[in-house]
Each structure stands twice: as structure tokens, then as C-alpha cells.
Amino acid sequence: MFTPAELLEINQLLIPKNKIVILTHYNPDGDAVGSSLGLKHYLRAKGIDAEVVTPNDFPKFLKWMPEAKKIIIGAYKRKMAFDLINDADVIFCLDFNSPARIGLLGDWLMRAKAKKILIDHHQQPEDFDFVYSDTVIPATCQMIYHFIEAMDDEDLVNKEIAECLYTGIMTDTGGFRFRSTSADTHRIVANLIEKGADPSVITSNTWDTNTVSRLHLLALVLGRIEVVNDGKIAVLSLTRKELLEYGFQKGDTEGFVNYGLSIVGVRMSAFFMEDLYEDFIKISFRSKDDVDVNQFSRKYFNGGGHINAAGGRSDESLADTIETFKGRVEEENL
Ligand code: 5GP
Ligand code: MN
Numbered sequence: 001m002f003t004p005a006e007l008l009e010i011n012q013l014l015i016p017k018n019k020i021v022i023l024t025h026y027n028p029d030g031d032a033v034g035s036s037l038g039l040k041h042y043l044r045a046k047g048i049d050a051e052v053v054t055p056n057d058f059p060k061f062l063k064w065m066p067e068a069k070k071i072i073i074g075a076y077k078r079k080m081a082f083d084l085i086n087d088a089d090v091i092f093c094l095d096f097n098s099p100a101r102i103g104l105l106g107d108w109l110m111r112a113k114a115k116k117i118l119i120d121h122h123q124q125p126e127d128f129d130f131v132y133s134d135t136v137i138p139a140t141c142q143m144i145y146h147f148i149e150a151m152d153d154e155d156l157v158n159k160e161i162a163e164c165l166y167t168g169i170m171t172d173t174g175g176f177r178f179r180s181t182s183a184d185t186h187r188i189v190a191n192l193i194e195k196g197a198d199p200s201v202i203t204s205n206t207w208d209t210n211t212v213s214r215l216h217l218l219a220l221v222l223g224r225i226e227v228v229n230d231g232k233i234a235v236l237s238l239t240r241k242e243l244l245e246y247g248f249q250k251g252d253t254e255g256f257v258n259y260g261l262s263i264v265g266v267r268m269s270a271f272f273m274e275d276l277y278e279d280f281i282k283i284s285f286r287s288k289d290d291v292d293v294n295q296f297s298r299k300y301f302n303g304g305g306h307i308n309a310a311g312g313r314s315d316e317s318l319a320d321t322i323e324t325f326k327g328r329v330e331e332e333n334l
């Protein structure tokens with residue numbers, strides 16, 4: 001948590017006359033959108049306006065969240081996003097650890113005069129004016145709750161805040177399953193339910209959103225899942241052509257990588273996907289126990305994240321990327 005002196009300073013910055021912007025990472029997920037909107041609703045409960053800005057669009061299954069449709073998407077509203085960042089007095093940076101994770105917005109962020117406040121749970125955060133980083137906490141949404149507690153504002157938690165924070169905790173813990181899920185997580189979630197978050201409604205809005213084409217895409221991926229390195233590594237992939245054939249929409253492949261990890265004996269799963277518009281391969285890594293995919297992705301695939309969940313990219317072809325990957329896991333003895 002921020003130190004008491006920092007909290008005092010932050011409190012003095014959170015006043016109605018200050019312009020406040022909340023930024024989150026590229027390809028926003030449930031935790032990114034949930035923490036950003038949760039913070040926005042908390043600030044509103046304090047009588048303070050804030051705008052949420054994302055680098056690009058986010059999946060349809062997150063658009064039910066209160067005020068998700070008011071989020072300024074930089075890729076569509078470039079000038080508005082620039083002006084907001086440039087004119088801000090305070091910028092909250094949520095669920096990312098480096099300006100490089102927010103694309104073009106990162107350049108604007110670095111040049112902005114605003115005080116920059118980081119709240120994030122990824123490894124190796126860069127320097128910001130105020131840093132609350134904790135890599136043991138499963139979701140930035142949980143950290144927003146701790147921040148509200150530290151500000152002594154728990155009674156301000158309302159239904160909107162509760163719904164947003166619940167969603168991010170649920171998605172980033174894979175439905176309260178991942179290793180970092182703690183008793184604290186469950187205590188907070190219990191409070192959020194008391195404040196109005198409905199688990200069955202939120203689960204259904206977020207996860208019961210399959211389309212037939214998404215399930216066909218999943219069937220295709222699962223049909224050719226490959227296991228290498230004595231059954232320890234699972235490899236999944238999709239080409240651009242396949243994505244187009246199945247009418248791919250943002251978020252359709254979310255969670256595919258986890259199926260690899262559910263195979264008995266698999267310690268690491270990697271999902272490779274050709275980007276729809278640009279010539280690069282987007283990679284998702286998931287792992288068990290002490291297999292550190294953050295380090296692995298940083299070292300070989302220009303990425304990062306958490307010990308057991310990370311992302312990366314490659315500029316080689318899909319086939320070459322997968323070959324390179326197989327070589328690296330052998331080299332690293334994973
Ligand atoms: P996903 O596989 O769901 O895209 O990402 C898993 C985790 O790794 C998320 O916490 C995400 O923020 C992080 N991540 C994904 N892609 C990248 C990347 O290219 N660079 C870094 N540093 N982190 C990433
Ligand atoms: Mn997160």
C-alpha cells in the first residue's frame with residue numbers, strides 16, 4: 001500500500017477541480033476494465049469526476065459493466081484521448097507496469113504534466129510518482145478495494161463499485177481458482193456481494209457469452225492441441241485465415257490457453273495466434289507452480305506479466321515462432 005504520507009498527498013490531489021484520468025492496458029481484460037470503472041465509481045462517490053481511457057477496444061462481454069460504454073477508446077477517439085492525458089492533473093495507471101504496455105498512449109503519458117499514480121500487480125513495475133505494486137495480489141481490482149480501505153472510505157462502496165471490482169477479481173483469478181487467490185480475496189468478495197454484486201448475474205453476463213462460432217473456433221484449436229517435452233508443454237495455435245473464416249471478434253479466444261494447462265502432467269501452455277491486422281504473432285502463456293512464464297516471455301518473446309500468466313509477441317511466422325518456442329523450452333529445461 002502507499003505510505004500514510006503518500007495517501008495524504010493523494011487525498012489532496014483528489015479534489016473536484018483537478019482533472020483526473022484513469023488509464024489501463026492494451027487489449028483490456030476484466031481486471032483492467034473492472035479496476036478502471038471501479039475506481040471511477042469510487043471517485044464519483046467522493047464527488048469527483050474521472051474519465052477512463054483505454055488504448056484499444058475491449059471484448060463485448062465486458063460492455064455490460066456500469067459505464068463501460070462511456071470509456072474513451074484511444075484507437076477510435078485519438079484526439080480526445082490525447083487531450084485528456086495532456087490536460088490531466090492526475091493520471092491513475094491501472095493493471096499495467098510500464099508505459100510500453102499502453103501503445104501510443106504511453107508516449108503521451110510520459111510527456112504529461114500530471115501526477116502519475118500506479119496501482120498494479122505485474123512484475124517489475126517502472127517508475128511513477130506514486131507506486132502501489134504488489135505481485136502477490138491476484139487482481140488490480142482487489143488492490144482498488146485495499147486502496148478504498150486505506151482511504152477509510154469502505155462505506156462509500158456501492159453496487160456499481162462492487163460489480164466492477166467483483167468482475168475483475170473473478171476474471172483474474174480464473175473464477176477464484178488461481179494460486180494467488182487468498183482468504184483476503186474471499187473476504188473482499190464477500191463484502192462486494194453484500195454491497196450488491198450478484199455472483200450469478202456477473203458470471204452469466206461475463207462468461208455465458210459464447211457464440212456458436214466461438215465454440216467452433218475452440219473445437220478447431222482443441223482438435224489439434226499438441227503436447228511436447230515429455231508431456232509437459234501444450235501448444236495451441238490459430239491462423240489469421242481461420243480467425244476470419246469463423247468471424248472472429250475481440251475476446252473470442254480469451255481462455256483458450258487454459259485448456260492446455262488442464263491436461264494431466266502439463267506444466268506450461270502456450271497459445272499462438274496470428275494478429276488479424278498486423279504481421280505479428282500474439283502469444284499467451286500459462287503455467288503451474290514455479291514455472292515462471294513472466295521471465296520466459298521477457299527473455300524470448302518481448303513480453304511479460306505474472307509468474308503463471310504472461311503474454312508476448314513474435315515477428316517470425318507462426319510456424320517459425322512455434323519452432324523457436326519448442327527450442328527455447330528444451331533449452332530452459334521446462
Ligand atoms: P494474456 O495472455 O491474457 O493476454 O495475458 C496474461 C497476462 O500477461 C496479463 O496479466 C497481461 O497483462 C500480461 N501480458 C500480456 N501480453 C503482454 C505483453 O506483451 N507484455 C507484457 N509485459 N505483459 C503482457
Ligand atoms: Mn490484472
